[in-house]
Amino acid sequence: MVTSTMQMIEYLVPTGLKAKKKVLVPPVGTLKGKRIAFVNNGWTSFTKIGGYLTSELKDRYGVANVPMYQIPPSVAPDPKLLDRIAAESDAAVVGLAN
Amino acid sequence: MSDLKLRKIEVLYDFRAVFTDMYRRGFTDGLPVIPATETTVREMLDYVELPPDEVLGIIPPDDEPLTATQAAINSVMAGCLPEYFPVVIAAVKAVTAPEFNLLGIQTTTNPVAPVLVVNGPVRELLDMGPGRRANATIGRAVNLILLNIGGNTPGEVDKSIHGMPGKFTFCFGELEEENPWEPLHVEHGFGREKSIVTAFGGQGTQNIIAAYHDMDNVAHMLADAMRCYGNNTYHVGHGNPLIVLNPGHARLFAEQGWSKKRLKEVLFERTKLRRSYIPDERMFLETTWNDYAPDKMCDLCAKVDDINIVVAGGPEAYHICYIPSFGHTALSTAEIILPKN
Numbered sequence: 001m002v003t004s005t006m007q008m009i010e011y012l013v014p015t016g017l018k019a020k021k022k023v024l025v026p027p028v029g030t031l032k033g034k035r036i037a038f039v040n041n042g043w044t045s046f047t048k049i050g051g052y053l054t055s056e057l058k059d060r061y062g063v064a065n066v067p068m069y070q071i072p073p074s075v076a077p078d079p080k081l082l083d084r085i086a087a088e089s090d091a092a093v094v095g096l097a098n
Numbered sequence: 099m100s101d102l103k104l105r106k107i108e109v110l111y112d113f114r115a116v117f118t119d120m121y122r123r124g125f126t127d128g129l130p131v132i133p134a135t136e137t138t139v140r141e142m143l144d145y146v147e148l149p150p151d152e153v154l155g156i157i158p159p160d161d162e163p164l165t166a167t168q169a170a171i172n173s174v175m176a177g178c179l180p181e182y183f184p185v186v187i188a189a190v191k192a193v194t195a196p197e198f199n200l201l202g203i204q205t206t207t208n209p210v211a212p213v214l215v216v217n218g219p220v221r222e223l224l225d226m227g228p229g230r231r232a233n234a235t236i237g238r239a240v241n242l243i244l245l246n247i248g249g250n251t252p253g254e255v256d257k258s259i260h261g262m263p264g265k266f267t268f269c270f271g272e273l274e275e276e277n278p279w280e281p282l283h284v285e286h287g288f289g290r291e292k293s294i295v296t297a298f299g300g301q302g303t304q305n306i307i308a309a310y311h312d313m314d315n316v317a318h319m320l321a322d323a324m325r326c327y328g329n330n331t332y333h334v335g336h337g338n339p340l341i342v343l344n345p346g347h348a349r350l351f352a353e354q355g356w357s358k359k360r361l362k363e364v365l366f367e368r369t370k371l372r373r374s375y376i377p378d379e380r381m382f383l384e385t386t387w388n389d390y391a392p393d394k395m396c397d398l399c400a401k402v403d404d405i406n407i408v409v410a411g412g413p414e415a416y417h418i419c420y421i422p423s424f425g426h427t428a429l430s431t432a433e434i435i436l437p438k439n
Contacts, residue, residue, distance in 0.1 A: 006110060007110075007111040008110060009133060010107065010135065011116060011120070011135065012106060012133075013106065013107060014125050014134065014171045014172050014242065014246040015247065016162030016163070017162070044380065044382045045383070073383065073426065074206050074425075076158075
């Protein structure tokens with residue numbers, strides 16, 4: 001319990017101001033007929049898992065197209081590529097499978 | 099003081115209460131910190147004569163702008179004196195340079211952290227050395243900034259599988275006075291009189307006890323320790339492996355006619371590995387050698403000069419420290435701007 005005779009201290013908050021607004025991706029709704037992209041950053045394990053998921057998405061959910069985009073591992077991809085993926089897809093999933 | 103635009107939290111004036119509160123809020127690296135106050139932050143800012151709102155860099159993965167005020171708060175928390183603040187600012191500039199790939203370093207599964215090497219007159223000014231406050235707190239300030247501004251919470255955003263002690267702090271000055279060759283910053287184009295910080299994306303330390311009189315044998319043993327195809331530089335074909343020679347070995351190399359360049363060339367050649375030495379099975383991540391023919395050689399890194407050699411540590415000529423590189427990174431340098439007075 002803090003009483004009026006106890007000495008207090010104010011310390012300064014060290015975190016950022018969180019000025020950048022997070023952009024929420026709108027939900028795609030039904031998957032039927034949609035283009036769902038996979039973004040693979042160099043894990044060949046994802047190439048395998050991604051292939052399995054592609055079949056599932058097409059066969060079970062009627063997804064029209066599942067393009068796979070390669071990006072370099074451990075570095076930020078070219079923003080132009082991200083813009084292209086966004087333009088060509090209804091949704092994109094970054095795959096690791098590691 | 100209103101121009102600092104500070105956010106404050108009031109707690110009981112008790113060291114344990116303050117630390118517990120800051121820890122609970124995720125503001126610390128797990129170790130006790132010094133609570134920053136308006137007075138101590140103002141001392142930092144006054145020392146470097148920077149406007150409180152000046153943006154020193156954008157810190158990924160949250161891509162938050164780091165203001166001078168936020169840098170000062172984290173530096174106070176780390177235990178820095180105001181005289182250390184110019185080094186912290188330069189280190190932030192170095193680690194936020196695109197070639198350093200801070201985003202990858204902050205978020206990878208690898209055990210990687212900034213390794214800060216300080217050169218120039220500032221080392222003496224700050225009394226840098228083993229167990230010294232400057233070494234410990236400058237490196238820690240940078241890592242607190244990466245945590246509190248960049249948002250790389252361990253285990254959540256920082257996905258490093260084992261972590262690495264250097265994620266707390268990893269900063270030292272080169273012993274230029276004991277280096278028979280060019281010190282690191284001169285090798286990279288700066289005047290000897292300049293104070294420079296160089297950031298490496300390092301993956302811990304490997305000790306090599308090379309107690310030989312013939313420096314060719316020392317180089318051979320060092321190359322053997324570096325020739326580890328599990329290191330990331332072999333996987334990606336890039337990066338800056340860093341060798342910390344003790345002054346004794348450095349002197350003996352020079353006395354036996356070795357230049358730094360020759361030592362790098364010998365290490366680059368002797369760290370080559372034949373593809374057939376590595377298992378045939380394809381790794382489940384892309385790696386340089388996956389499609390190599392059995393006789394093709396795998397390199398430690400892209401080229402000879404990507405290997406960096408500095409001199410530091412005690413004088414005895416037997417321990418060598420090897421710091422493997424993350425690979426997806428290139429060293430980055432920044433000048434330390436000291437106040438005029």
